[in-house]
Amino acid sequence: MRLSSLEYAFRDAFRSIKRNKVLCIASIATVTVSLLILGCAWLLVLNSEHMASAMESELEINAYLRPEINREDALNLKRKFEVLGGVAQVTFISKEDGLENLQKRFGDDASILEALGGNNPLPDMYRFKAKDAADVPRIAGEVEKIPEVENVRYGQGVVEKLLALTDWMRTVGMVIVFIIGVASIFLIATSIRITVFARRREIGIMKLVGATDWYIRWPFFLEGMIVGIIGAVIAVLLLHFFYARLVQNVILTLNFLPILRDTAIIFDVYKWLLFIGAFLGAAGSAISLRRFLKV
């Protein structure tokens, strides 16, 4: 295909978009809505995955020792713990350290020890870091079997729940996007069909004077793709604007929440949305051309 022919194709595509304004706007709007939903779902999933991994890396097991264990026995336990499989780090925290930590958290205004009547109720404890989050329940189980350990605490199920929620959001998002995506393909197909119908006389003459099939098809394909891309661009702009606001608000008010701010990943999402928009448009055109343009 010659460059000038591509130029003609673009000119014809824009001409028919102008002529077919209302339906094109409707098509653009459905593409925008479907990609907006897809984008929101996508960012949500990415964020909860990000959150899950952030939590995973902080995942710790606390093992509290029986109060009757003396300090020497307690310190000797460390060797026992270190040989457990999958453990990255073992730290002993004595009851005194524990109290100090607690005091730090409450600030210097009040003495906790005084409030507790001079008795430190905290037990000695060990803190474990696992190499892999999946190992946490197993390690916790093994630690619990050791007789000196009174009980074991870890973020039971939180990560699992978060990941399950992510999966669920992904599925629901996919279903919604699929339905709206199909709707937008068919709306584009309808608008292309109308263009084909409006241009059937031109198409007939083009065939007679010797236009190739692809010369005839290109403007319709471009029309669909332009509609799809415009819809995607609007969706991306909206998404970018709102996500930037969201990030800002989270940083200001909920700073502990690990929101995704890696622009490379986010722009990757945008890039895909644009690509999907173009694909929706091309697919709509293809359906129409197969059914209504017998070249």
Next chain:
Amino acid sequence: MIQIFNVSKTYKGEVTVEALKNVNLHIKRGEFVFLVGPSGAGKSTLTRLLIREELPTDGQIMVNGKSLLRLRKREIPYYRRKIGFIFQDFRLLMDRTVYENVAFAMEAMEFPRNEVKERVPAVLEMVGLQDKIKAFPHQLSGGQQQRICIARAIVNNPLMIIADEPTGNLDPDTSWEVMSILLAINKRGTTVISATHDRENVNRIQKRVIALADGRIVRDEERGGY
């Protein structure tokens, strides 16, 4: 240039129609040929076969040494670029100017933009429409509209012009105008094949006349009348 061997065309449907029966015909380069005969004699079928809109049921058609039957589907557009068409109903785009109608065809044949700009005014001048370049077809007379079609047909310097009743919708004076343009094009070496009912002009021009009746050639005269 055109050789038609034992060509038959049968349309099967509720009623089977034998539009052409065992037609043999040779047309040399540069000839001017009238196809005459009553409606339904097979003139239009013959033109449709020549532009490769349809294939014959039987027989062989050679154009410029190439078989139309063996022409691949993707070769058809390039074959058609060697032919100019003129129709009774003009087949113009009413929402485009005279210039745009001719340019449209050149664009469809994938000519680059500068060639289109150069060539379109030149052909419009050739058919005497240089003053109507920006007019829309409905602002023009039938004869002028047909001249747009002629301009469109010759813009590509085709080997042959196939005209299907080019004067069918025109009054006698205008018909003569259109015919004389076709004659002028023929003088420059282009083969012209024209199906027509225009008795007056056929008699006046005295070129080769092929008469069809009921799907057969009944007469083929070198300097014939209607």
